Every structure is written in structure tokens, then in C-alpha cells.
Amino acid sequence: MCTKGIARQVLLFALVFFLSTVHGQVSYSIPEEMAVGSVVGNIAQDLGLELKRLKSGRARVYAGDSTEYIELNKDRGLLAIKERIDREALCGQTTPCALHFQIILDNPMELYRVTVEITDVNDNAPTFGNSERRFEILETAVVGSKFLLDKAMDLDIGINGLQRYILKPTDNFALKLHSQADSSKKVEMILQKPLDREKQENISLLLTAVDGGEPLMSGTVKIHVTVLDANDNAPVFTKAVYKTIITENSPKGTVLTTVRAYDPDKGLNGQVNYLIPSGLHGMSHLFRVDENGDVILVGDIDYETARHYEIDVEAVDKGGLSDSCKITVDVVDVNDNNPTINIISKSTSVNEDSVAGTVIAMVSVNDPDSEKNGRVHCVMGDHIPFAIKSTSNGFYSIVTESALDRETDSSYNISVTCSDEGVPSLSSSVTLALQVSDVNDNAPAFEKNSYAATIVENNTPGLSIFTIKALDADWKQNARVSYILDESSTNGVSISSYVSVDAETGVIRAVRSFDYEQMKDFVFRVKAQDGGSPPLSSNVSVKITIQDQNDNAPQVLYPVHTSGSLVAEMVPRSADVGYLVTKVVAVDVDSGQNAWLSYKLQKMTDRALFEVGAQNGEIRTIRQVTDKDAVKQKLTVIVEDNGQPARTVTVNVNVAVADSFPEVLSEFTDFMQDKEYNDNLTFYLVLALAVVSFLFIVSIIAILSVKCYRWRRERMFYKSNGNLPVIPYYPPLYADAGSTGTMQRVYNYELYRTTDSRKSDVKYGGPCSQSIISLDTGGSQTLPHVQRDSMSTEDFQDQQFMQN
Numbered sequence: 152m153c154t155k156g157i158a159r160q161v162l163l164f165a166l167v168f169f170l171s172t173v174h175g176q177v178s179y180s181i182p183e184e185m186a187v188g189s190v191v192g193n194i195a196q197d198l199g200l201e202l203k204r205l206k207s208g209r210a211r212v213y214a215g216d217s218t219e220y221i222e223l224n225k226d227r228g229l230l231a232i233k234e235r236i237d238r239e240a241l242c243g244q245t246t247p248c249a250l251h252f253q254i255i256l257d258n259p260m261e262l263y264r265v266t267v268e269i270t271d272v273n274d275n276a277p278t279f280g281n282s283e284r285r286f287e288i289l290e291t292a293v294v295g296s297k298f299l300l301d302k303a304m305d306l307d308i309g310i311n312g313l314q315r316y317i318l319k320p321t322d323n324f325a326l327k328l329h330s331q332a333d334s335s336k337k338v339e340m341i342l343q344k345p346l347d348r349e350k351q352e353n354i355s356l357l358l359t360a361v362d363g364g365e366p367l368m369s370g371t372v373k374i375h376v377t378v379l380d381a382n383d384n385a386p387v388f389t390k391a392v393y394k395t396i397i398t399e400n401s402p403k404g405t406v407l408t409t410v411r412a413y414d415p416d417k418g419l420n421g422q423v424n425y426l427i428p429s430g431l432h433g434m435s436h437l438f439r440v441d442e443n444g445d446v447i448l449v450g451d452i453d454y455e456t457a458r459h460y461e462i463d464v465e466a467v468d469k470g471g472l473s474d475s476c477k478i479t480v481d482v483v484d485v486n487d488n489n490p491t492i493n494i495i496s497k498s499t500s501v502n503e504d505s506v507a508g509t510v511i512a513m514v515s516v517n518d519p520d521s522e523k524n525g526r527v528h529c530v531m532g533d534h535i536p537f538a539i540k541s542t543s544n545g546f547y548s549i550v551t552e553s554a555l556d557r558e559t560d561s562s563y564n565i566s567v568t569c570s571d572e573g574v575p576s577l578s579s580s581v582t583l584a585l586q587v588s589d590v591n592d593n594a595p596a597f598e599k600n601s602y603a604a605t606i607v608e609n610n611t612p613g614l615s616i617f618t619i620k621a622l623d624a625d626w627k628q629n630a631r632v633s634y635i636l637d638e639s640s641t642n643g644v645s646i647s648s649y650v651s652v653d654a655e656t657g658v659i660r661a662v663r664s665f666d667y668e669q670m671k672d673f674v675f676r677v678k679a680q681d682g683g684s685p686p687l688s689s690n691v692s693v694k695i696t697i698q699d700q701n702d703n704a705p706q707v708l709y710p711v712h713t714s715g716s717l718v719a720e721m722v723p724r725s726a727d728v729g730y731l732v733t734k735v736v737a738v739d740v741d742s743g744q745n746a747w748l749s750y751k752l753q754k755m756t757d758r759a760l761f762e763v764g765a766q767n768g769e770i771r772t773i774r775q776v777t778d779k780d781a782v783k784q785k786l787t788v789i790v791e792d793n794g795q796p797a798r799t800v801t802v803n804v805n806v807a808v809a810d811s812f813p814e815v816l817s818e819f820t821d822f823m824q825d826k827e828y829n830d831n832l833t834f835y836l837v838l839a840l841a842v843v844s845f846l847f848i849v850s851i852i853a854i855l856s857v858k859c860y861r862w863r864r865e866r867m868f869y870k871s872n873g874n875l876p877v878i879p880y881y882p883p884l885y886a887d888a889g890s891t892g893t894m895q896r897v898y899n900y901e902l903y904r905t906t907d908s909r910k911s912d913v914k915y916g917g918p919c920s921q922s923i924i925s926l927d928t929g930g931s932q933t934l935p936h937v938q939r940d941s942m943s944t945e946d947f948q949d950q951q952f953m954q955n
Contacts, residue, residue: 175199176264179230183238183269188231191221191267194254195228198263202228208256213495215515220250221267230265238269239306246308253495260496260513262546273311273364277303279372280429284358286340286374287471289382290348296385298324298340299465299475301428303360303370311364319357324376326358332461337475340374348378382420382470386412393478395446399454399485407438407446412466412474419469426465434462446478454484455519486524486573491517492581495546500586503557511537512549512583516569524573532566539567549583557587558624589626591683597621597691604659605696608667616650616695619657621679631682632657637690639675646675650695659693667699668740701745701794707802709736719805722784726776732761735768735802737790747793753801756784761806763788770804780808 177197181189195202204210205225212223222233242248247268254263279301286298305313316338318326323344329337340356356374361367388410395408414421425440437450437460446462460480467473497512518525529547531539538552549565563585570578597619604617623630634657639646652659659677673695680688710720710733720733739746750768755761760780762773770786784806791799 176266178266178268180268180270181232181236182272183236184272184274185232185236187233187235191230191232193228194223194230194265198254200228202226204256208258208261210254210256212252213255213493213515214250214252215493215517216491217250217252219252221252221265223254230267236269238271239275241269243306244308255496255513257496260510262495262513271308271311273307273362273366273368275306275311276368277305277313277360277362277370279303279358279360279370281372283373283375285377287377287379288342288346289379289470289472290346291381291383292342292346292470292472293383294342294345296342296472297327298342298471299428299473300338300340300358300374301372302335302338303372305360305362307362307364311362313360314363315361317359317361319359323354324356331477346378348380352378354378377471379470382416382468382472384414384416384420384468385472386414386423386466386468386474388412388464388466388474388476391476393476394481395478396481396483397448397452398483399452400487401448401452403448403450405448407448407480408478410440410444410446410464410466410476410478412444412476414466414468414472416468416470421468423466423468426467428463428465434460438462440464452482454482454521455488458482458484484521484524486520486571486575486577488518488520488524489577489579490527490569490571492567492569492579493517494581494583497583498585500588501551501555502588502590503555504590504592505551505555507551507553509551510548511551511585512565513542514547514549514567514581516545516547518571520571520573524571526572527569528572529567529569531568535563535565537563537565555587557589557626558593560587561626562586589629591625591629591681591685591687593624593629593681594687594689595621595623595632595679595681596689597679599691601692601694603694603696605698606661606665607698608665608700609702610661610664612661612663614661616659616661619652619659619677619679619691619693621657621689621691623681625681625683629681629683633680633682635678635680637676637678641673641675642670646673649673650675652677665697667697667742668703670697672696699742699745701741701792701796701798703740703745704798705737705739705748705790705792705800707735707737707790707800709734710802710804719807720770721807721809722772722776723810724776724778724780724808725810726772728772728774730772730776732770732772732806733804735763735770735788735790735804737768737800737802739792741792741794745792745794749791749793751789751791753787753789755786756781760784761786770806776808782808784808 175198177192177194179192181191194200195205202225205223205228210223210225212219212221214221218234220232220234220236221230223229224231236250238248241250248271249269250267252265252267254265255261256263281301284301288296288298303313303316305311316326316328318324318340321343323342323346325341325343327339327341329339331337338358340358354376356376357371358374359369359371361369389412390410393408393410397405397407410425412423412425414423424442425444427435427438427440429435437448437452438446439449440446446464459482460478462478462480463475464478465473465475493515495513495515501509501511514529516527516529518527527545529539529541531537531549536551536553536555538550540548540550542548547567549567565583565585566580567583568578568580570576598621602617602619606614606616619634621632621634623632633654634652635654636647636650636652641649647662649662649665650659651662657677657679674692675695676690676692678688678690680686722730722732735750737748737750739748748768749765750763751765752761752763757780759774760772760776761770761784763770763786768788768790770788786804786806788802788804789799790802791797
């Protein structure tokens, strides 16, 4: 009897037989009942495969839903017995009996078909369903009366199967065999000698069934015959063969057909009973016949287990006479099986640059139903770049259909649904998880097209300016971004001497301290490179703007003081209110508000006489000059910028209030005595002692001469000039410093230096708008020039001015 697993095995064999993608096939023949571990054959040699290919391809046996009776030894390339093989349990009476399976290899995927035929051995003796059989036969039974006997069952086939029957003794009965359509034999016992109940009421017979194997095996059944009296007609069926159909899964109690047998005897001898003989081939577990001859279903009918049945029915009267008929039952298929999906081989990942048509999985689909109920179609979900293709009957490949992009979809759950054509349709689904492996196909991308940042000048080297960021859509090493500074130059200097960039974080740091007055901004490029092979990169432009800091104090351009001369601004005593005395000119090399300058008076000889413009530095009178005002006026002006914190510079302005130059000279003569020291003091002392007497006399004469000369000069000056001239003031020119700060005009000056810096004189162009007295040591209109190493020029001038 075939099982459901046998039917699937046979169906799988039929499907694989038409497989078009197999690379080879091999067949073997072995006897059943071989010991576990026995060698079936050298599959590697027969298929022409190397042992290392079996290992690298993870070779394995695929038997579908069937039991794996054969296993593969990859180390030796041999097929061996894995489970005990019983041909009768595997195939029943089906011949030939064969195992069909596939050898599957990966990388690349390959499939080989293997057929192992199982030959029969004589391991089963013929067997009867019952060990005894009883008959009640009337003594009037005519010679030639037939009595149907139970058939024996031998699970073996061919010569090992049932060959003959032997009946002993043969005094009253003989054995007769009839061949039937299903190749079996109907066994009848024929009465060949009339019975005599008075001589022998009970007869014992032995029926022996013998097969043809080596050694011979047999089975027996005891037949007990009880001789009855006076029933000389046997029942007769209206048909020898009845045909009917039944739908699988029909409910129990369904009537298949009705059989009729007639017995011409009267009374009890004419009553007929129907029965289905019991035995291995009997159908009593599925069908029964009631007293009316209705054949009724009492078991479960499965088309996939058996598609055809043949039922033997006996009609027996009360006298023991009988007749038999056969009922053939064809089972009609119902769509009651979902398709079965088996994954033969699959990949867990695929590269995103895989070409279309790359195989990622192979599956087999089986539906044991028949015709359209067993025809299966498989589909996949929408909007995924994969397709399923049929490679042969029942085998499918899942392949890539279009380009993959891990950055868009890094994984897929591929759902495969297989449906049959039955009504209603039945389906099964399976889901495959697939990861998309990354390929370095994306260059790093900066968050901005360009970057700009500011840094305050006088920064600390190593200060972090700002951070750039680039993202790479790839994964792991392909997405690891490194930042590289483009080794260009700015103003002939390598950019790496200005800034550095952290390769891991993208932090840009200052390498040096910047000076706004030397450089206001610079531009460089940074490259972002990923860790792929080959690496991909992108560039971005970075502009660094240096922000000004109030790190420069104002510089006074006018008035200019030297150690050798004293400059004084002259104001006539007739000057009115608002008279422009002079203008303090200062600049600041910083920019913006750090270069906005303001002016204020810190101290002065007469606080009620002068004021300074807070914005323009102009010194003007705030009242009318009088004769009581001192000739010598000293003003201290503070120039302050607008930075935070503010920086200042102090300048001393000497003013002479007088109407004539002689008056000024008389006031400033003693003040500007020469204080210059001689390096050789001893020489001057000796010289002084030698000429002291001479100088005393000469001094008296010189004083008298000067007094006369001054008296005469003043009279001439007043007559010719009246008052001192007032010349309009124009600020001196100064060199432009890059258009920054307050130095917006060009000022010129001349510099005169000797080889000895202590004796150097600087000559500045004086303003042409003011009367300026420069009292130099070289003539009668200058004061002596004295150098002092221990005090500044301004302090020295202040001391001289205050002494007078």
C-alpha cells in the first residue's frame, strides 16, 4: 500500500525528470535492507566533481518532503545509506522502485539529479488475512461448485512475490486460479467429488501460498468445511464488475453503488448476505456492504494517497454457496492541498552593484493535487527590484531585476506567494530576508557649498576656529570621512602655516597668531575623502576673516617733539575767542570703532584759556587773550581710541602768548640752554678753568652788546611788522597705512640721522598754518640741545618748559 510520502516522492521524480537547469545526472541500483553506512556510489567521480568543489559549494542532498535515506560524505565524495530502506514500505507493489533526490551546490548554484533504484530481496513471506477459513456446504452441492478463498499477500515483487497456491488434501476439492485485471489471481476451491455428510461431516484442508525467492517462503491458511444438507443453488451477481466514482474527502456514510446477487432457492436457502473479504488487500477499513447491497464509505478517501480502488464483494447464501464480483472506484480530485514551497538555496546578502539577473535564491514548489488544482503560479510583492523566474517544472529562481542602491534600501523582505488554479485557489507564502552589501559609490558631501568663519586677531596658536562636516551615504569603512588640507599658498606662504584641520573631526585650528593689520582674510580648500577602495572625495572652499582687536594705541603725527629742539605754537595777544592755536593730528592703525579717536585736555597752565575739539583735535581759545596771560603756556592732550579697553597717548603742546618773535625769544632763552654733555668731561673741565677769566670778560661785553642789539631789533620789528603774522594751518602729510584706522591723509616728513643716535636730529615739516617757534641750539633763535639718556624727550621738554 502506497503512502502519501511515496506519492510525493514519485511526483518529485516526475518534476525533476523535466528539470532543465540540472548540470548532470547519475543513477545507481542497490538492494533493499542494506546496512546503514553502506556505500551507494562515488558521486564525485561519477559527476566529475572535485572534492574541494563539494566542500566550497556546501554540497548537500535535497530530497524535498521525503525522508533522506541517502547521505553525502563530502570528504570522500561518496553516497552512503543513512536510513534503513524497506522497498515494500517505500513503494509497495510499484515497480520499479526508486529514490530521486538532488545534489545542490552553491557559489555558483548547481543542481544534479540522482536516481537510486531499490531492488527487491525475498524478505517477506506470503501472508493470508486470516489464519482460518470456515465453509458450510450442503451435501447436495454439485460437482464443480466454486468456493472463493482468501488471496494471500506477498509484499515482495517479481520472482520474490507470490507464485503459486497448494491445496491439500485433494480428495474432495481442487484448486483453481483465475487471473484478474490487476494482475492478481482469484483463488477458488472447486468441488470435484460429491459430499456425503453421513460419511464425513467436517473436512479440514490446508491452503499454502508459495513465492519464488531463494529460499522459498510460504504462508498457510486452514480451511474448515462443514457439510450441510440440501442447498443446491448458489447466489449469482447481476454483474461481474461494477464501476463507480467518488470525490475525495467525501463524508463517511456516502453510498458508492449497490450490488445485487440472486439465489433461486427458497426460504432461508435463498437469503443472500454480502460481505467484503478481510485481508491485507481487503477494503473493509474503507468500505462496507449492508444487507441491501449498498456499498458505503466508512473511511477517509484521499486522492493524493490512492486514486483508484478495486473492491471484492461476496454474496453468500445460507447454504454457504457464494458468488463474487468486483467494484472499481475512481477517486475524483478536490483542491485540498496548498502548494508547498521549499527553499533549496539562498543568499543572505547581495552587493548593491550586482548586475540584473543575479540569482539570490532557488526554490521548489510542489502541489500534490491533479490537473489545474496542481498547476501553480508564483508571484512576488510589488515595488521591489526582484523577479521570480521558472527554471523548470516546479523549480524557480529569484533574481535581481534592476539596479540596487543600499543608500535607498539596505535590506529587503522578499515575499513569494504561490497559488494553484483550483477553485477556490489555495496559496502558500514564504519570506526571504536579504541584506544589500555596501559598495563605495558615494563621495563625501559637505553640508555647505562653502564655509566662512571669523577669528579675532592676536589669537592663541592652536585655537579652534570652527568645524566643517561632510557626510558619506555609504556604510562603515566606505563612509569613514577624513579631512585633508589643500596645500596651496596665500601671499606666497603655505596655507598649512596658517591653519590645520583635524583629519577625523574636521576641526579647523589656527596654527599661528594672526595680525589684522597684516592680513584681513584668506581662502583655502579642504578635501573630504572616504575610506573606500578606491577612495572618493570632494572639496569645499573655506574663507577665514580676521577680526580687528584694539591692540594699537593712537600715534601722534603732530605736533612732533625732538630732543634737540622745542616747538611752540605762538598765539598773539590780540587773538579772539575761538582762535585756532594748532591741531593735534593722530592716527590709529586699527579699524572700525577701534580707530575712532577722541581728544581731551588733561592739564594746562591756564585752564580758562584753551579748549580742544573732542573729535577733530583742534586747540582753540575760549576767551580773549589778555596782557596778563603768561607767555609760556603748556597743554597736555590725551588722545583716546574707542576700543575695549581703550588705548591712549599723551602729547604736550607748548604755546607762546606773544605779539613778536623777540619777546618769545627772550622768554625762552634761559629755558633752552644747551645741556649737552661731552663724553670727555675732564677735557671740558680743564678747558673751562683755562678760559674762565676770558669768558668772564667776554660775557660782560656780550651782555651789553646783546642788550643794545635787542633794543634796536625790537624797535625795527615793531615798525615793520606790527603784529606776528597768522598763517593758515594745514596738517602735515603722513604715509598711508593700507587705508585702515584714521590714517586717511598722506603726511610727509624728512628724517635726518647721524651715525651717533644720541646726537641725531629729526627735522619735521612744520605746519604752514601756524606760527611755530623752533628754538634750535645752532643760532641765536634756538635753545641749547641737551641729550639725556635717563628721560624721554617729552619729559625733558616738560622739565625745561616748567623751569621757565
